[in-house]
Amino acid sequence: MTRDFAGDRITLSDLGFYAYHGVMPEEAVLGQRFHVDLVCGIDLLAAGRTDELSASVSYAEIYEVAKAAFEGRRFKLIEAVAQHVVDRLFEAFGPIQWIQIRVRKPSAPIPMASGEAAIELHRHRDDR
Template identity: 40%
Template sequence: MCIMAGPDVIHLRGLDFYAFHGVLPEEQRLGQRFTVDLDLYLDLQKAGSSDEVKDTVNYGDVYLTVKECAESGPVNLLEHLAERIAQRVLERFACLEVRVEVHKAQAPVPGIFRDIAVEIRRKKDGIRREKKR
């Protein structure tokens, strides 16, 4: 008998997208590269036993969802982009929780740095639903 210690995790690392996000007009006009790291927390026991794709999350579908979020209309803040990704992933996939990290290597910040990043965690029951009109 196997007892699950906690949710299992699927990691998607280094998802790169060219997009037009940022507060400055130049950022939204010229665009730049953004990198997303994603952790999906879910129960993988059934997939581990069955060896069937239907019992897990399709990584390609997750990638396309993140791509859709990252490359759709520009946003000012990394925080907003991370929230957009988290909500969409939780709505579309059978995960309990998601961790989203969005990196911006060319942030308009004085100084020498590798990148600026925002990390958020959201749980399925805590996602914000858009109001229907």
Template identity: 40%
Template sequence: MEFYGYHGVLEQEKKVGQPFIICVEMYLDLAPAGMADDLSQTVNYAEAYQEIKKIVQEQRFDLIEALAHAIAILVLSRYDIGKVRVIVDKPLAPLPGGSLAARVEIEREKKDACKLGLLKPGQ
């Protein structure tokens, strides 16, 4: 997924913005949905896309680590999945004299997020 957002430590990043590429892998049992051919037994990807888009475009973070974490917690809280992996690419991260591609990759498990108080049990 590619979105335009305003994340970064530098004032220029917060004012001008830049593209962000987001990859989200959700880990869940797909057998029920596959056998029943029923959307209600899996994740509605169009809905997930819209939720992730809101975070990237409407919220602001200094660090792409914080952006990735917010996406992970949203996905874990919203959908019946046990684990999520989020990759955030910032292809035009500004540096003195140019730019470079920056990437963070995180994994979060629902059980660990509950233990840390990031999610309520049963969410």
């Protein structure tokens, strides 16, 4: 089934985290930088009309939940840490209907001169 990721959204781009995710043993010891892009689908009509934060979800709170999820537990795969972040965001914020998350690993232990390794997940609340 094709899912729609259209509509209003709250976007947090290029969030930087330092964590110990990775398959290689040295990644668990040394850690590394990660960059995360989040797009959260939420109806923002009431917030736009009322100018009240209570009609939306605070992007500062989204950030805090994402940071705690990303840094709070070690995963071997960035796919797993991304799913963990998505699960925590859905638990914390009922109005969020879908999430796109991209986790970028600029220092992945592969011999690339420049660039980064990344994954992207697209999840709907009702797919859980």
